[in-house]
Amino acid sequence: MVVVANIQKRKCSCLSCDLRDLVFSNLDEDDIRRVCEAKDEISYSKGEIIHGEGEEIRDFKYLKTGLVKLFRVTGEGDEQIITITRPYEFVSNINAFHEEKYRYSLSALEDSVVCCIKIDLIKNLILKNGGFALKLIAALSKTSENIISLSLEIRKRNLAGRIAFVLLYFAGEIYHSRIFELPVSRKEIADLISMSSANVIRTFSEFRRDGIIKTTGRTIEIADMNKLEVISRRG
Amino acid sequence: MVVVANIQKRKCSCLSCDLRDLVFSNLDEDDIRRVCEAKDEISYSKGEIIHGEGEEIRDFKYLKTGLVKLFRVTGEGDEQIITITRPYEFVSNINAFHEEKYRYSLSALEDSVVCCIKIDLIKNLILKNGGFALKLIAALSKTSENIISLSLEIRKRNLAGRIAFVLLYFAGEIYHSRIFELPVSRKEIADLISMSSANVIRTFSEFRRDGIIKTTGRTIEIADMNKLEVISRRG
DNA sequence: CGCGGCTTTGATGTTCATCAAGTAAAGTGG
DNA sequence: CCACTTTACTTGATGAACATCAAAGCCGCG
Numbered sequence: 001m002v003v004v005a006n007i008q009k010r011k012c013s014c015l016s017c018d019l020r021d022l023v024f025s026n027l028d029e030d031d032i033r034r035v036c037e038a039k040d041e042i043s044y045s046k047g048e049i050i051h052g053e054g055e056e057i058r059d060f061k062y063l064k065t066g067l068v069k070l071f072r073v074t075g076e077g078d079e080q081i082i083t084i085t086r087p088y089e090f091v092s093n094i095n096a097f098h099e100e101k102y103r104y105s106l107s108a109l110e111d112s113v114v115c116c117i118k119i120d121l122i123k124n125l126i127l128k129n130g131g132f133a134l135k136l137i138a139a140l141s142k143t144s145e146n147i148i149s150l151s152l153e154i155r156k157r158n159l160a161g162r163i164a165f166v167l168l169y170f171a172g173e174i175y176h177s178r179i180f181e182l183p184v185s186r187k188e189i190a191d192l193i194s195m196s197s198a199n200v201i202r203t204f205s206e207f208r209r210d211g212i213i214k215t216t217g218r219t220i221e222i223a224d225m226n227k228l229e230v231i232s233r234r235g
Numbered sequence: 236m237v238v239v240a241n242i243q244k245r246k247c248s249c250l251s252c253d254l255r256d257l258v259f260s261n262l263d264e265d266d267i268r269r270v271c272e273a274k275d276e277i278s279y280s281k282g283e284i285i286h287g288e289g290e291e292i293r294d295f296k297y298l299k300t301g302l303v304k305l306f307r308v309t310g311e312g313d314e315q316i317i318t319i320t321r322p323y324e325f326v327s328n329i330n331a332f333h334e335e336k337y338r339y340s341l342s343a344l345e346d347s348v349v350c351c352i353k354i355d356l357i358k359n360l361i362l363k364n365g366g367f368a369l370k371l372i373a374a375l376s377k378t379s380e381n382i383i384s385l386s387l388e389i390r391k392r393n394l395a396g397r398i399a400f401v402l403l404y405f406a407g408e409i410y411h412s413r414i415f416e417l418p419v420s421r422k423e424i425a426d427l428i429s430m431s432s433a434n435v436i437r438t439f440s441e442f443r444r445d446g447i448i449k450t451t452g453r454t455i456e457i458a459d460m461n462k463l464e465v466i467s468r469r470g
Numbered sequence: 471c472g473c474g475g476c477t478t479t480g481a482t483g484t485t486c487a488t489c490a491a492g493t494a495a496a497g498t499g500g
Numbered sequence: 501c502c503a504c505t506t507t508a509c510t511t512g513a514t515g516a517a518c519a520t521c522a523a524a525g526c527c528g529c530g
Contacts, residue, residue: 098373127365138333144379151386
């Protein structure tokens with residue numbers, strides 16, 4: 001599947017952007033306008049690569065809508081998924097300020113819109129607006145922190161515990177619902193929790209057999225939240 | 236062992252501090268002097284806690300000399316080691332700018348000296364000095380990035396590969412020598428790579444039997460660097 | 471000197487990866 | 501739109517990798 005990314009230079013809407021509070025609240029109207037003029041909003045379809053490992057970092061990117069996975073591919077061709085996140089996280093930018101090239105790839109798990117601002121413009125804003133810099137530091141730290149914390153949570157659990165944790169993560173953090181369409185394949189879950197896909201599938205089957213979840217295709221319903229939480233804690 | 240941390244307010248030496256290049260190179264002499272006046276240099280003996288999980292974050296801390304481990308303790312009382320680093324990394328500060336309390340503990344693996352600067356002073360410097368802010372962002376990003384990268388490297392390997400990797404990490408990144416005094420117990424290595432200490436020890440024994448390493452107590456000599464690298468890559 | 475913690479090794483059992491084979495689903499080309 | 505191809509999913513069987521348990525030796529420290 002080769003889909004050409006849909007670049008849209010929208011009419012300026014940054015002044016009223018939902019995400020303005022994130023880090024841009026310290027900018028005055030002039031600066032916001034400058035950012036607005038210079039930005040590109042790019043739409044990606046499910047499955048598309050937003051940026052690849054090794055690509056030059058030109059833009060400060062953040063997710064406006066959608067769902068993405070951050071990952072890398074090992075020398076043996078195995079995918080390691082670092083995190084899966086919704087908007088309000090700056091996963092693209094965890095190395096944008098100390099490296100030239102992306103260390104990790106980012107792809108869209110659902111149709112997504114990414115706001116791209118020239119990284120030099122952001123650096124200029126940091127230079128002249130300390131309040132902005134401080135907010136940005138907080139946002140970047142939080143993003144990295146979440147990644148680190150996720151990895152600690154996963155690595156302390158066994159197979160069943162990891163899968164319970166991931167299901168609760170999707171239900172709680174991503175979809176805010178006991179019923180949701182799983183946005184990733186079984187293999188991708190395997191790549192996130194560092195287990196084999198066969199055993200991920202097996203565990204899903206066991207959870208289904210034990211009445212903990214109900215599945216139809218990729219739609220998942222958590223039928224017994226308590227049991228799942230116990231498994232996540234115990235595992 | 237209870238040792239009272241040795242707080243020393245040294246004569247101002249920040250102007251000539253080796254670490255000044257890190258992020259403080261953008262400060263003018265007045266600011267450096269202000270930082271200098273306000274800072275505490277605290278010495279910690281091997282084994283001491285520098286800051287504990289849940290403690291309030293008051294200072295921006297960085298390691299001047301020594302070796303530290305960043306870790307947390309799970310609900311079951313197991314230690315998870317996040318990273319082990321030398322100076323020039325800002326491991327204490329990965330959540331200093333977006334949280335009130337330390338999420339992770341830091342302790343000294345070797346006698347260490349930590350420079351402590353009131354976090355509010357640092358925040359003020361960010362607010363008024365954009366160049367400083369930019370450098371700080373780069374340093375913080377790099378620190379987080381290294382932690383994330385370490386965890387990816389570890390999790391893609393099996394037991395033997397993880398241990399080979401860790402030995403190469405100590406030899407290459409920490410001690411710059413094929414022979415070194417291992418600063419951590421076998422159990423701590425286990426807590427770093429998420430394996431049981433019995434199997435860590437077993438693997439050490441195998442490496443010894445195969446002539447890959449030589450050990451006398453905690454002194455380790457890498458006898459066959461090539462083999463160790465192969466195991467680290469293959470494993 | 472004796473105690474407790476760290477280390478070591480072996481034996482045993484559990485957990486998980488791997489392999490294989492089959493089914494369902496989804497994309498592809500005529 | 502249907503046949504074809506590929507990819508994802510599923511399950512069982514097998515073996516490898518790793519955890520756990522137990523017992524003994526070592527070392528440092530009070």
